Amino acid sequence: MFFITILIILLSTKLAGDLSVRAGQPAVVGKLIIGVIIGPALLGWIDNSEMIDELSEIGVLLLMFIAGLETDLDELKRSFKSSMAVATGGILLPFAGGYLVGTWIGMDTPHAIFLGLLLSATSVSISVQSLKELDMMKSRESTTILGAAIIDDIMVVVLLAFVMSIFGGEEVNLALVISKKFLFFIAAGFMIWKGAKWVMKLLAPLRVTESVISAGLIVCFFLAFVAEQLGVAGIIGAFAAGLAISQTSYKEEVEHKLEPIAYAIFVPIFFVSVGFSVSFDGIGDQIGLIAILTIVAILTKLLGSGLGARLTGFSTRSSLGIGSGMVSRGEVALIIATIGLESGLLEQEYFTVLVVVVIFTTLVTPFLLKMVFRDKEVIRGSAEGK
Incomplete structure (x- = not known):
């Protein structure tokens, strides 16, 4: 059954991606939608399983690793100010929007605060694929989005720890949480500076098949592991690993050999698995709430992150593109929702609603990016002129 x-x-996914491109949309749109169609929500051909989850996790790690390989580290440093503004705006406005909706539907203060925090999350794995298809990965906008996603992840995790320590019914050592984040950046910084070069020089010359790509993947999974152990999303560790390898002489070979592996099997499984989380059972009475939360989730992140970009020198269209790239909540928000459910900060009746909202934000992101960046040469020209 596994093979079928x-x-x-x-x-x-290949057929749906092709149809999506023929329709003038990024291929990832078709791959996401086909997951909903063949998954439990509609046809039920495939049920989610632990094996699919594991393979999809490898897929998203490889996707972010490739993004790191293609990112200009110097440009990432230059974009720090913009990334910080984008991340901050992309947290403040969604948090306020989520809190207001929570109080409007009758949530008490702790639950409304948690809802606002959940809507503040960002996962740019889908945005990365859309930007790759639009040939925008080396643009200033793309670099700003990736930098903002890292900052957003750290800020949301720290805020989550703070909320859990006050309302979650368990003691959380904030100093320890922040220290662990600091340790991750030390480890990532060391790997980017020297560590990856040492690992590649040690393992690449081994007289075994494909030693270079294997060495690169060792760095990728090592930093993903370190990230998760220190309370940071594994995708951030994979992205940092890509940055580290990009500073070595093995960058081109790793990228050239990794893409066929990633896009042949692991990345398609990740895209289609996103749709497997959708379920339409028992949500007939919640359609209004889903629609409201989806609109709030999209608009607050689009406007909040977009305003941060605009205030730091991007053109209006570029700012909208950056805001669009931050809309997807992805697996980061799903993890936070699960934590909220386990801690009592998110009621079961709202869990399914928020899963559907997260999926919708993920599905709409490629459409938004395509709309804004359809004339990418004009966008690049306006950005370079700033």
């Missing part, structure tokens, strides 16, 4: 599952996923 993989067969269906690969065939359906």
